[in-house]
Amino acid sequence: MSSELAVLCLLLLHTGAHGFAILPGKSQSHLEITEGAILKVVVQVCRDLAQAEGTDFTFPSQPYTTEAVAVACNAKKSSRSFLLAVTSVIFRNVRVDLRHALNGSFHFDDEMFVQGRRIIAEGVQAVKASNKQENFEAAREKLGEILHPLQDFYSHSNWVELGKKFPNSNLIRPDTSIGNLADISRATCRNCDGDDCTNNILEDVIAQGILTSGYFGIVPRVSTKPDGKCSHGGGVDQTSTIEPKGGINKDTFDSNHGHLHTAAANMAVAATGQLLDDVRAAAGDRAFLQMLGISKGSSKALCFVIDTTKSMSDDIEAVKKVTSSIINSEVGTENEPSTYILVPFSDPEFGPLTKTTDPQVFKNAINSLSVTGGGDDAEMSLSGLKLALTAAPLNSEIFLFTDAPAKDMKDLKSAVIALIERTQTVVNFMITDSTVTNRRILRDKTRRRRAIASSDAQVYRDLAQASGGLAIEVTKTELPVATSIITESTSSSLVTLLQAARNPGKTDNFFFRVDGSVTNPRVYITGRSVTFTLISPEGKSQQSSDPTVSLITSSQSVGNFRTLRIKTEVGKWEIRMVSTNPYTLKVIGQSSVDFLFDFVEASQGPFTGYDTLDTRPRAGVNGTLLVTLTGTDSVKLTEVALVESSGSKEVKGVVESQGSDNFLVRVDQMPSEEFVVRVRGQDGSSSSGIFQRQTPTNFRASNVTITADSNPILVPGTLFSVPFSVMSGGTGGNFTIRATNNQQRFNSVSPTSLILVSGNSTDSTVNITAPLNTPSGTDFTMTIEAEAPGGADTNYVMLRFSVLNTVTDFTKPVCQLLSLQSRCVGACNSSTWDLSVQVTDGDDGVGVERVTLKQGNGSMNASLAAGNANIMLVSYRASCCSPDMELLAVDRVGNVGLCFYSLTGNSPVALSSSTKVTQSVFLFLSMVVLGLHVTTVGGNSLIPGNL
Numbered sequence: 011m012s013s014e015l016a017v018l019c020l021l022l023l024h025t026g027a028h029g030f031a032i033l034p035g036k037s038q039s040h041l042e043i044t045e046g047a048i049l050k051v052v053v054q055v056c057r058d059l060a061q062a063e064g065t066d067f068t069f070p071s072q073p074y075t076t077e078a079v080a081v082a083c084n085a086k087k088s089s090r091s092f093l094l095a096v097t098s099v100i101f102r103n104v105r106v107d108l109r110h111a112l113n114g115s116f117h118f119d120d121e122m123f124v125q126g127r128r129i130i131a132e133g134v135q136a137v138k139a140s141n142k143q144e145n146f147e148a149a150r151e152k153l154g155e156i157l158h159p160l161q162d163f164y165s166h167s168n169w170v171e172l173g174k175k176f177p178n179s180n181l182i183r184p185d186t187s188i189g190n191l192a193d194i195s196r197a198t199c200r201n202c203d204g205d206d207c208t209n210n211i212l213e214d215v216i217a218q219g220i221l222t223s224g225y226f227g228i229v230p231r232v233s234t235k236p237d238g239k240c241s242h243g244g245g246v247d248q249t250s251t252i253e254p255k256g257g258i259n260k261d262t263f264d265s266n267h268g269h270l271h272t273a274a275a276n277m278a279v280a281a282t283g284q285l286l287d288d289v290r291a292a293a294g295d296r297a298f299l300q301m302l303g304i305s306k307g308s309s310k311a312l313c314f315v316i317d318t319t320k321s322m323s324d325d326i327e328a329v330k331k332v333t334s335s336i337i338n339s340e341v342g343t344e345n346e347p348s349t350y351i352l353v354p355f356s357d358p359e360f361g362p363l364t365k366t367t368d369p370q371v372f373k374n375a376i377n378s379l380s381v382t383g384g385g386d387d388a389e390m391s392l393s394g395l396k397l398a399l400t401a402a403p404l405n406s407e408i409f410l411f412t413d414a415p416a417k418d419m420k421d422l423k424s425a426v427i428a429l430i431e432r433t434q435t436v437v438n439f440m441i442t443d444s445t446v447t448n449r450r451i452l453r454d455k456t457r458r459r460r461a462i463a464s465s466d467a468q469v470y471r472d473l474a475q476a477s478g479g480l481a482i483e484v485t486k487t488e489l490p491v492a493t494s495i496i497t498e499s500t501s502s503s504l505v506t507l508l509q510a511a512r513n514p515g516k517t518d519n520f521f522f523r524v525d526g527s528v529t530n531p532r533v534y535i536t537g538r539s540v541t542f543t544l545i546s547p548e549g550k551s552q553q554s555s556d557p558t559v560s561l562i563t564s565s566q567s568v569g570n571f572r573t574l575r576i577k578t579e580v581g582k583w584e585i586r587m588v589s590t591n592p593y594t595l596k597v598i599g600q601s602s603v604d605f606l607f608d609f610v611e612a613s614q615g616p617f618t619g620y621d622t623l624d625t626r627p628r629a630g631v632n633g634t635l636l637v638t639l640t641g642t643d644s645v646k647l648t649e650v651a652l653v654e655s656s657g658s659k660e661v662k663g664v665v666e667s668q669g670s671d672n673f674l675v676r677v678d679q680m681p682s683e684e685f686v687v688r689v690r691g692q693d694g695s696s697s698s699g700i701f702q703r704q705t706p707t708n709f710r711a712s713n714v715t716i717t718a719d720s721n722p723i724l725v726p727g728t729l730f731s732v733p734f735s736v737m738s739g740g741t742g743g744n745f746t747i748r749a750t751n752n753q754q755r756f757n758s759v760s761p762t763s764l765i766l767v768s769g770n771s772t773d774s775t776v777n778i779t780a781p782l783n784t785p786s787g788t789d790f791t792m793t794i795e796a797e798a799p800g801g802a803d804t805n806y807v808m809l810r811f812s813v814l815n816t817v818t819d820f821t822k823p824v825c826q827l828l829s830l831q832s833r834c835v836g837a838c839n840s841s842t843w844d845l846s847v848q849v850t851d852g853d854d855g856v857g858v859e860r861v862t863l864k865q866g867n868g869s870m871n872a873s874l875a876a877g878n879a880n881i882m883l884v885s886y887r888a889s890c891c892s893p894d895m896e897l898l899a900v901d902r903v904g905n906v907g908l909c910f911y912s913l914t915g916n917s918p919v920a921l922s923s924s925t926k927v928t929q930s931v932f933l934f935l936s937m938v939v940l941g942l943h944v945t946t947v948g949g950n951s952l953i954p955g956n957l
């Protein structure tokens with residue numbers, strides 16, 4: 011397993027787990043099983059893509075790591091987002107143990123086969139639907155959640171004991187049999203004592219191939235084990251102390267059936283691979299890789315949120331120009347954004363969201379923006395921003411263009427901040443014609459142009475600061491220059507060396523470090539009448555007004571924004587800022603060395619471990635962070651501090667290495683002011699010395715605790731209740747409750763206030779109904795906020811749901827051979843053969859969506875049959891040297907059919923065809939060809955087969 015993740019398991023599940031557990035190097039955990047399977051499938055996908063594109067592919071060396079696999083996939087720039095995605099899948103997998111330990115259906119405990127399979131099969135449909143809508147975040151969260159029960163099946167049931175050699179592939183399909191299930195009254199186990207439980211499953215159960223699983227429970231659920239049933243076993247399960255005693259789980263080598271641990275774990279890896287293959291086939295290779303954070307270009311998104319009211323026409327022209335130049339210069343390069351997002355807003359409308367991977371679609375959407383009314387002077391800017399925040403991938407950068415105040419500030423400011431914190435997104439505001447930039451406008455009463463007052467722009471400055479972005483205030487004529495400077499920063503591998511703000515402004519000294527891995531260091535300053543002195547590591551200094559010394563290699567100033575490129579000199583730099591006006595300072599550079607982190611909290615359930623927070627951490631008490639260094643093998647983390655955003659106070663954490671690149675960081679007391687997370691470390695491999703990075707995002711702790719957890723699938727037309735509870739650690743009182751989401755059309759009902767008693771938890775619900783015509787895979791992101799009386803303290807919980815219409819089509823598309831023409835005589839490279847196939851989805855099917863060539867290097871054409879949208883006609887021509895071909899056909903809900911045709915021998919030509927479900931890359935099952943001879947053109951014999 012990869013070095014980055016090798017130790018997370020120790021961390022996440024350090025004393026116990028329900029299911030595969032831990033101990034790296036010995037037993038296999040959910041983490042290793044999941045990661046191992048993902049890396050294997052990704053390598054396979056990248057190899058296939060390379061083959062199809064005729065490029066070289068070099069297998070990474072074993073054991074695979076995310077970094078090495080990203081390199082092999084020719085996507086080194088995606089290493090970080092790949093690691094993030096894999097970590098997110100694993101966190102969701104592990105969370106099932108922390109949050110649903112006692113719910114047997116998530117673990118195939120208590121013979122809950124039907125319920126377990128429902129979770130998996132429905133989840134697979136949801137993952138496919140989310141991918142189809144390019145909602146990859148939702149897809150990977152759901153994926154992690156369903157891999158848990160899938161893997162548990164092999165440890166908790168007697169599948170392995172039944173002598174099975176391959177995974178139960180029907181677990182991912184809803185309409186099939188998963189086996190001969192034990193009746194509730196059927197005895198399945200005999201008593202055994204802990205040391206010798208190897209043969210405790212009754213012989214007749216094994217002989218008749220009956221599927222059973224262990225019961226699991228702690229007091230008071232213990233008594234629910236029916237007579238004669240097997241138990242899970244192990245220290246936590248108390249059902250194993252009542253007859254029949256003992257257990258059957260294969261979680262570790264030390265389990266009751268630990269002798270079968272390896273067999274169960276290997277089967278779980280194969281099953282995980284099978285499920286991933288199915289998701290891959292339905293999504294297509296590129297989308298599958300994107301779900302896992304791997305894209306051809308930079309893995310960054312380009313996101314614009316644009317005011318389209320009347321006065322904005324100049325601004326929109328500037329955006330069009332910048333977009334064209336970004337797209338023209340970056341498409342096809344390694345800086346090409348992986349996703350493009352556009353949200354227009356005016357008043358009262360905002361949206362729609364355009365989210366696409368196709369630069370041309372984005373360009374067209376921008377070019378077709380037109381300005382309209384807007385009514386009064388304020389516009390729905392935060393509504394537009396919120397929509398973009400819920401659609402953008404984690405760690406994105408958003409640019410918002412406006413010349414107007416935010417009309418929706420009161421309702422949305424805290425929700426927007428919550429989304430910024432949770433997604434660690436940077437938001438830059440391009441504000442034109444504020445009174446600060448353009449005093450002329452105020453005096454010029456004859457012109458009816460509006461001007462945004464400085465106080466109205468404050469919300470934008472606040473949000474920029476919270477996110478680590480910039481609030482740039484320029485005139486309309488200055489906008490093109492400012493925009494092109496700032497959008498340079500869309501390139502990936504940008505790291506934040508320092509970021510700070512002072513409001514009110516004051517004289518202060520700031521330090522940052524340029525290490526050997528950093529190139530192109532840049533300083534961004536916003537503010538009016540700011541002067542500074544820059545001091546290099548060698549002690550040379552340069553005043554802001556002094557053009558002679560060469561610490562600053564270039565400098566540009568526009569509006570309230572100044573940018574400097576500085577010498578790449580390794581060491582500790584200082585910048586002395588002087589101003590009485592508010593200012594922000596940001597130092598960035600390019601480097602592969604960076605860090606990821608999450609706030610985590612020890613789980614309260616029967617299994618101890620750390621769960622990531624979807625909320626603000628608790629204020630005033632100790633806190634824990636999980637920090638992962640990226641892009642380096644040789645770096646040692648020496649210090650992690652929470653640094654006050656508006657001052658210089660800091661809380662240092664105790665760093666506990668978990669081996670390799672993972673660190674658990676504990677702080678005694680979370681700050682009560684806003685803070686950033688700063689890490690320092692040392693690169694042992696080079697002379698580059700100490701490095702320092704920090705989060706652009708500002709974080710806050712809260713005295714309010716809010717929790718919510720619910721099934722993340724919404725069925726249109728059905729009332730869906732999301733229970734949540736709120737507790738105040740500080741004083742009680744009348745708390746404001748706000749539930750907001752990214753779907754205007756969904757009906758949502760929630761309380762607007764709750765009376766809280768200090769220290770007591772209060773329960774409530776948000777009720778949502780998705781309209782009947784909502785497409786499957788639509789993403790629904792909800793934030794529930796609780797605000798203390800007076801508004802000084804707020805916490806929130808962010809939840810992501812996927813819409814899934816009930817699926818009734820479980821059948822895969824099928825192929826029918828229409829004609830075959832072989833001209834294969836003589837040398838194979840001088841002759842060709844043709845094939846024509848009709849692909850349909852059956853009478854009750856939802857229809858064929860896509861047919862692609864999975865194998866074979868001929869040329870293929872697929873088109874809908876004239877007058878019948880349910881029939882896809884495929885024609886194929888290949889060289890006689892390439893006798894095999896395989897079609898992959900996907901229907902509109904993601905059922906996958908494969909059709910294999912092979913030209914065998916030279917004369918006469920025989921062809922065998924088979925429609926089969928997608929197979930795991932791990933299982934090299936040979937095809938079973940069943941009877942039925944069909945004769946086609948030229949007397950060639952055709953043998954359809956089935957697997």
Ligand SMILES: *[C@@H]1O[C@H](CO)[C@@H](O)[C@H](O)[C@H]1NC(C)=O
Pocket residue numbers: 631632676
């Ligand atoms: C954090 O505080 C809790 C309760 O105050 C205490 O039980 C726990 O041991 C503390 N954890 C650490 C790591 O100090």
Ligand SMILES: *[C@@H]1O[C@H](CO)[C@@H](O)[C@H](O)[C@H]1NC(C)=O
Pocket residue numbers: 629630682683711712713740741802803
């Ligand atoms: C939490 O409560 C403490 C004590 O009541 C207070 O000092 C602190 O400012 C509060 N923190 C926040 C974030 O409101």
Ligand SMILES: *[C@@H]1O[C@H](CO)[C@@H](O)[C@H](O)[C@H]1NC(C)=O
Pocket residue numbers: 744745763765
């Ligand atoms: C709590 O505050 C809300 C809004 O300010 C108000 O409508 C409600 O009546 C208050 N509840 C109580 C019990 O005072």
Ligand SMILES: *[C@@H]1O[C@H](CO)[C@@H](O)[C@H](O)[C@H]1NC(C)=O
Pocket residue numbers: 731759760761775776777
């Ligand atoms: C949500 O629906 C449930 C069940 O119908 C109901 O008990 C609850 O009061 C509703 N909650 C809200 C906030 O309307």
Ligand SMILES: *[C@@H]1O[C@H](CO)[C@@H](O)[C@H](O)[C@H]1NC(C)=O
Pocket residue numbers: 767770
């Ligand atoms: C808090 O909850 C507990 C248990 O539900 C209850 O006994 C206690 O009276 C509550 N405290 C207040 C002040 O309502």
Ligand SMILES: [Ca+2]
Pocket residue numbers: 356357384385386387388389417
């Ligand atoms: Ca308006």
Ligand SMILES: [Ca+2]
Pocket residue numbers: 819820821822823851855856857901905
């Ligand atoms: Ca179908």
